[in-house]
Amino acid sequence: MVDVARLAGVSLKTVSRVVNGEPHVQRAMADRVLAAVAELGFQRNHMASALRAGRASATIGLIIEELANPFYSTIAHVTAEMARDRDTLLLSASSEEDPVREEQLLRDLCSRRVDGLLVVPAGCDHSFLNSQVEMGIPVVFLDRPGTNIEADAVLLDNRGGARSGVRRLVADGHRRIGVLLDSVDVHTMRERLAGAQDALADAGIGYDGALVRGGVRDPATAAAAVADMLTQPNPPTAFLALNNRITVGAVQELWRRGSDAALVGFDDFELSHLMPRPLTVIGYDTRELARRAAQLLFARIDGDRSRPRTVVLPTELIERGLTAAGATA
Amino acid sequence: MVDVARLAGVSLKTVSRVVNGEPHVQRAMADRVLAAVAELGFQRNHMASALRAGRASATIGLIIEELANPFYSTIAHVTAEMARDRDTLLLSASSEEDPVREEQLLRDLCSRRVDGLLVVPAGCDHSFLNSQVEMGIPVVFLDRPGTNIEADAVLLDNRGGARSGVRRLVADGHRRIGVLLDSVDVHTMRERLAGAQDALADAGIGYDGALVRGGVRDPATAAAAVADMLTQPNPPTAFLALNNRITVGAVQELWRRGSDAALVGFDDFELSHLMPRPLTVIGYDTRELARRAAQLLFARIDGDRSRPRTVVLPTELIERGLTAAGATA
DNA sequence: AAAGAGTATGACAACGTTGTCCGACCGCCG
DNA sequence: CGGCGGTCGGACAACGTTGTCATACTCTTT
Known part of the structure; x- marks a missing residue:
């Protein structure tokens, strides 16, 4: 960015303004900056930008058991889609049903300052997440409730x-x-x-x-x-x-x-x-499960401070086969 | 971190040293710092840390067509597993076969300074990635080759x-x-x-x-x-x-x-x-496809500057059904 | 014509962390 | 007892960006 400023002969701040589409920049100057940006192949550093403003990282974390399983990959897909509508990307990881690994991954995600966490819990104690929630990283559990933590959950019946x-x-x-x-x-x-x-x-x-x-x-x-x-x-x-x-x-x-x-x-x-x-x-409707969880999470990210909710989605008996006790009975 | 330092009565740098396990810190002081860390629930900010050292973000980007499709979710799973061995997380997104969206996502990933990109390309022009590759974000294409770009590719026969x-x-x-x-x-x-x-x-x-x-x-x-x-x-x-x-x-x-x-x-x-x-x-072996692509990418991340390679994996005819021309012939 | 309102630009600090360097203190030897 | 090497702690700058404020300029109003 310094290079762009130098090349365009303007100040750092002006480049920042142009890059962020802020008003109050003359047309000619903006064009000069854009030319310099193009020439140098400049791209704004999202991390530094988020750091400066203490702003959201535009990332949410998803912990599931195993990404290759269709149930979980559907969840990942739906949440990724919903995240995209907010220009947010999805950082996903598989716990492989291992509580230790789950905690490691969750801590890692927190240290990356994700905006929120969606978790299909494998562990039996999520109390370590309490401090994170207090510090502003909301957590929503999916499919199974979290343990030793008051947090939203979306479950199946x-x-x-x-x-x-x-x-x-x-x-x-x-x-x-x-x-x-x-x-x-x-x-x-x-x-x-x-x-x-x-x-x-x-x-x-x-x-x-x-x-x-x-x-x-x-x-x-x-x-x-x-x-x-x-x-x-x-x-x-x-x-x-x-x-x-x-x-x-x-x-x-x-x-x-x-x-x-x-x-x-x-x-x-x-x-x-x-x-x-x-x-x-x-x-049951896996997509709905993910949708509801993501909705809850985004509401929390947007500042919803109401009491944690637990949503239970219905299941449906899909009768295809004959189940009658037959000749063997 | 400032708070931790204050609470422990030490300087900022000392906290940094303790948190990063650097040597030359007295035992007593380290314990005091750790106590403060625990009390405040401090967690190192990965973004700031990566920013400071111009260091890798320990993240790789994966662009696929649709995460819910088993083929792609297998790829995502395998690459995520391999990434984890390097303490790297996977930032994944679906292009939905839309070239415009693909480019947006790729640019977004680049601006987050991912360490590398794995792409199942939907677009018909990836020349805009050339500058990123020059600037040190390696790209490996999976399943389909990239267009207008010299990059590694792992394909099927x-x-x-x-x-x-x-x-x-x-x-x-x-x-x-x-x-x-x-x-x-x-x-x-x-x-x-x-x-x-x-x-x-x-x-x-x-x-x-x-x-x-x-x-x-x-x-x-x-x-x-x-x-x-x-x-x-x-x-x-x-x-x-x-x-x-x-x-x-x-x-x-x-x-x-x-x-x-x-x-x-x-x-x-x-x-x-x-x-x-x-x-x-x-x-064919989807897992092998992903494995090879991830291997290539990590080699690039680790500094491999050799000429881009294209790997073609074999397919196999799995004969289960009778295919003979039958009575209708 | 002077004052005021608004626009355009820049200087500077700060976000949270770590690398560099310098100084303080320790024990040891001459 | 003075100097010396080693260990440990801290002050400061820097990473790349943006918010705040100050300044310079333009245009309008009385």
Whole structure:
């Protein structure tokens, strides 16, 4: 910028004015400055500019579990789009479900003075964010609530969704329903499991530990779990898969075996309607989830100081497959 | 930082030293400083720090077409992971295939002094990046080459891939092969189409314009195009879908009609093996694509000044479905 | 014609940090 | 006891930008 000023024969401040489109600069002078800018390929240093004014960095931070997962990449996309409408860019990072890493990333984002944080939390203690919030970096949690911190959160009705799925299976005559889940350490899994148990309790069906399988991390494990449960005495006549990876594995295994066990999966996914057997899923609007979270965050950034809110978005039972207890019953 | 210094009763510089872990600070003093840091919740301002030293911002910029698309989100994920190993964060944005927007985003990223740029180009002129490259912001193009700029690029063997797909169909006895593509404005589409024509020429099969359908933007359009082509006189006995969205639409329509036309799709995708009919696809390693691009970029950031390289990664024909010309032939 | 109002430009400090340098203090040796 | 090398702390400038204020000039008004 000094060089531009020298080349144009004007003061530093005049260059600043021209670059920022401030008024009160003569046409001829502005043209001279612009010519110099073009000749030197000058580009305003956004960092210095933000620093000077103590101004916003026009950046928001997004922490998710894994960017390559369609659920999270949809969130990233929607928030990036909404950020762009405010000339804000998105600094995104994956925690890989690692609390330590999550904290590192969050601290890093804070030290870069992002205008706000969107977090799908993996950790179990976010108290260290309290000071940041006080110092003006608002935080909104997505999909799971933060812990030890009062902050906005946008969640799904996981419990209600699972409940409606199981209620449906029960209505169709199923009494032995296998539930496949990842880890109970994850908030959403706990909620979904609780919802399933709610529905069973509603129907007066007792809890059978043998029908709940945890630690199902991927499609392969899911397939194995299904295979195993089906070969036990008194096998389930229906399955509830508590996330989409599990659903995929279960579909594959049921289809492979030609089993007519019913299946309801939590999470809709892109090609679910093209699966080899029709599939009933508990769906929701991922884009809306992200949209609401981003709206909350931007409101906070714009100075909203009202009490933290928790928004719970509904789920919807998308009935595609036949779930009725069939010939095997 | 001034506050910390005051609270700890030391000078500004001492705080800086402690925060940066520089040597030559007495233990007692360091502890006092750390206590003050903790009490005030101080966090070093990364922007000011980078500004001062003219140092790297520990940020790289990624421009892709659309973050929600699994192909691009995989790229984003891999590059973010590699960046993290260097304590670098990823600033990502979607161009939505809009050249104007792409240029805006790129300029914005440059003004934030990112350490480097990874770009899946949508625009048709990247000459404006030349000055940035000269000024030390290296650029690596992914999936498609940049235009009017000498820069590294990591590409796929689109032409070879399409060629091998069509060669396979020809070997199986097909003579009328419908080709479905998005827009010829996109580099990859042109290359893939050229590859298909190569294979036809190799086999001595003349070009028939009626067998090539452009402007197929999504699964629905693809389905319509397939339906239309199959109802023409002398319909194709096989299809080549030039991207995965098209493939999905084509699968769906062929399956719906119970057609036994063969299908080869460019791009593998997550649940392709679970499609209602087995599917032969032209696959490649998206992660490797991103990995190589990031490697090139980091080498440049670390000072590699050798001539720009173009890396072309191989594709692979993944034969799952039967492609033989069947009863309809 | 003088005063006032407004416009155009520039000098300077400041944002939060760190590199450079200088001085203070320590213990040690001659 | 004076000087010397080493360690530690601090004053100051600088990174690139912009807000504040002062100044010089132009034009209008009485």
